[in-house]
Amino acid sequence: PLDPTHPTARLRHILTDAKVAALITDGSVDPEVVPSGTPTIQLKTEIGDIASSAATAPRVAVSKDNTAYVIYTSGSTGLPKGVAVTHAAVVNFLTSMAREPGMTPDDVLLAVTTVSFDIAGLELYLPLVTGARVVIAEREEVIDGFVLLLHMEQCGATVMQATPATWRILLEA
Numbered sequence: 001p002l003d004p005t006h007p008t009a010r011l012r013h014i015l016t017d018a019k020v021a022a023l024i025t026d027g028s029v030d031p032e033v034v035p036s037g038t039p040t041i042q043l044k045t046e047i048g049d050i051a052s053s054a055a056t057a058p059r060v061a062v063s064k065d066n067t068a069y070v071i072y073t074s075g076s077t078g079l080p081k082g083v084a085v086t087h088a089a090v091v092n093f094l095t096s097m098a099r100e101p102g103m104t105p106d107d108v109l110l111a112v113t114t115v116s117f118d119i120a121g122l123e124l125y126l127p128l129v130t131g132a133r134v135v136i137a138e139r140e141e142v143i144d145g146f147v148l149l150l151h152m153e154q155c156g157a158t159v160m161q162a163t164p165a166t167w168r169i170l171l172e173a
Contacts (some may be wrong), residue, residue, distance in 0.1 A: 001071070001115035004028040005139070010080060014072050018082055064088035071118045090121065097122060098130050103159060105131035110157035112142045112166060119161060132159075142166060145173030 002011055004025075011033040015023065022039040023029070034040055043050070068087045072080040097103070103126055111123035111134055127134035135155040141147045148170055152160065162170070 001069070001120065002029065003114045003116040004030075005114075006116065008033050010075065013079060014082070017080075018070055062087060064091070069121070071121075072116070085121070090125065093122070094126050094129050097126055103127065103130045103132050107132040107158045108156050109134050109159040110152055110155060111136045112148070112160060112162050114139075123161065143169075145169035145171075149173045 002014060004011070008030055011029065012035065015033065015038065016035050020035075020038060022041060023034055024041045024043065027042050027044050031040075041050075064087050066087055067084040068090045070082040070084050072082050074080065103109070107127065107130070109123060109127045109132060111120070113120045113123055115124075124134060124136075126132070135151075135157065137148065137151055141151050148166075151157075152170075
């Protein structure tokens, strides 16, 4: 996962290092970021083609040891490094979090983390595997405590995880 607000050099490094087969984007990624020859699927302009394509995914053999996704480090010690997360690790993490602190089909999780941060996997997948609902906040909503508080109330959020800075602006609001 990439955050299009990150610096161009970081994004280009990740795309090159990961040797991506294709990039799926909403169009907010600068074309200069994309390595030459990398196919790009523009969701906003190709939505019609996507909607008219087959509704079932191809069957693919997957084992618990296969990589589910790769998340890149902050790069604070140099270049960002890709960390492969296996299916087993994701399932173990989600299973333990569903149990403690817990989540039920009645919960609504307000996701406030950028998808390029590792905890975003929890925010997106945990509600889906427990039958709960996930509401994804826009970046503009997350940086303003008053707007975030209003969004929490309007969506009926029962669960949210956030950085200390986000909790601070929310408490101030």
